[in-house]
Amino acid sequence: MSSGRPMIDRYRWYEYAVIYAGMFLFLAFVLSPFVEGFLVSLKPLTHLFSSPYRFWPDDGSFDAYFTIWEHVPLLGRYIFNSLLISTVATVVVLILVVPAAYAFARFEFPGRGPLLGAFLGVNMFAGAVLLIPLYRLMRSMGLLNTYFAMIVPGVAFLIPTAIWLLRTYLLRIPRELEEAAWVDGAGRLYILRRIVLPIAAPGILVVALATFIGAYAQQFIFALTFNSKSELMPLAVGLFAFFGKERVVWNELMAASFVGIAPVMIGFIFLQRYLVAGLTAGAVKQ
Known part of the structure; x- marks a missing residue:
């Protein structure tokens, strides 16, 4: 006979202890590198490799966060380039993916299944495998040493995953809403713009964030191959400025890395509840 309590309230004290211990170990494993x-x-550079190892620096300071701008004058430009490339790639992906995902979710057409499978197959190829043909393509199009040389390949690799994510979310939107609008005389574009998109806004936000992170993370290999201009380099490549011939300025390298990811982290903090809502809403098809 059911006790009437939710399943989550039926754990015993030692089961709670095991659950929270597992969560603590998982978070410690994930967050320890950060x-x-x-x-x-x-830490001062001279104390980084001192023995014995000290976890918390007694003489720690935020000096590295100020000196990085003097030692690498283009650091601000690198961060701007990373944000620009990721933002443009995200906007282009959303413009292409929203109608494509809606078509895959609502229409039956020949080859739909194989085409969706081909999208998954694209994700199985690492970007490094296609660098040579991509380089020849960028050179023939005259896009080398431009922002487009880093945006176009990124968009191509991000579109398949974005279509699958958004299609899954659109499948849970009741067809009856669209059929009612169709009976009232609304066209497909009107239904997509005024009915589907407002309801799918949380899912679109999830796709936008995932795309932005993907574009931010994959800039290194494309920028290193297709661009040789310092003023166009994203942060991932610009961090090489902290690698000298005789030493690596590790404290400033870490400081620059945290400064570079700060905009993304701040965006996640403000959009966290919308991200969770979108992920949970698209998890179950109704």
């Missing part, structure tokens, strides 16, 4: 990187940014 914590260590932040502590390295606070």
